[in-house]
Amino acid sequence: FPNRALDGIKLRITAGPTREAIDPVRYISNHSSGKMGFALAAAAADAGAQVTLISGPVNLATPERVSRIDVSSAQDMYDASLADLQDCDIFIACAAVADYRPSEAVTQKIKKSADTLTLTLVRNPDIVSSVANSPQRPFTVGFAAETQDVLHYARDKLQRKKLDMIIANDVANTDIGFNSDDNRVVALWNGGEHAFDTMSKAQLSRRLIALIAEHFRTERD
Ligand code: C5P
Numbered sequence: 001f002p003n004r005a006l007d008g009i010k011l012r013i014t015a016g017p018t019r020e021a022i023d024p025v026r027y028i029s030n031h032s033s034g035k036m037g038f039a040l041a042a043a044a045a046d047a048g049a050q051v052t053l054i055s056g057p058v059n060l061a062t063p064e065r066v067s068r069i070d071v072s073s074a075q076d077m078y079d080a081s082l083a084d085l086q087d088c089d090i091f092i093a094c095a096a097v098a099d100y101r102p103s104e105a106v107t108q109k110i111k112k113s114a115d116t117l118t119l120t121l122v123r124n125p126d127i128v129s130s131v132a133n134s135p136q137r138p139f140t141v142g143f144a145a146e147t148q149d150v151l152h153y154a155r156d157k158l159q160r161k162k163l164d165m166i167i168a169n170d171v172a173n174t175d176i177g178f179n180s181d182d183n184r185v186v187a188l189w190n191g192g193e194h195a196f197d198t199m200s201k202a203q204l205s206r207r208l209i210a211l212i213a214e215h216f217r218t219e220r221d
Helices: 035-046 074-082 129-133 148-159 201-220
Strands: 010-014 020-023 024-027 048-057 065-072 090-093 100-102 120-122 138-148 165-170 185-189 192-195
Touching: 010 035, 010 074, 010 148, 020 065, 020 100, 024 165, 035 048, 035 065, 035 090, 035 201, 048 074, 074 129, 090 201, 138 148, 138 201, 148 165, 148 185, 165 201, 185 201
Parallel strands: 010 048, 010 090, 048 065, 090 138, 138 165
Antiparallel strands: 020 024, 100 120, 165 185, 185 192
């Protein structure tokens, strides 16, 4: 592992789930633990990067030498991610962003009266795609959690979202991925890919950060 491969590099990572308010006491969310994003933040800081971790609500301690911005909704995460992008060299989108939010978050608690209740949902902005299509455009890395045709869908996402790299994992396998301490992924970029063995998220993060650092340098030099 090339030591200090990211010395002085400004790196931003999104992690965890988002919460989309239905009313003041209820929300829509998902089971993302944030472990992968936090492990990546720790590995990037170890490699010398100045890391900003933009995190949804999770139960994890902030890694050493990482500055953390806590957010709740996808819109909050979007705002924090897109702010001052000229101060960001590498952006890694690890968060499980809610694809939809209630069209209106009502200000009073919804009372139970009718037998049925219909929620109308609207699409959230795609954060990583907005970063990759911004004029400042940092080196941009996304994740693709898939349950079938993993590599096919990941490569499609790489092109569609205009990413520099995408990290694909098969979430149909419950031993790895969501909430697990281990993960098995394939990294894909334009013209190549690398399949990693199953390993701890900490170990995998060090390998991924090394790979990202290598591609970042090649692209920049
Ligand atoms: O399209 P899909 O949600 O599968 O793409 C996953 C990738 O896109 C992840 O890197 C995730 O963090 C990012 N994403 C995002 N904003 C969204 C949805 C996904 O940044 N609204």
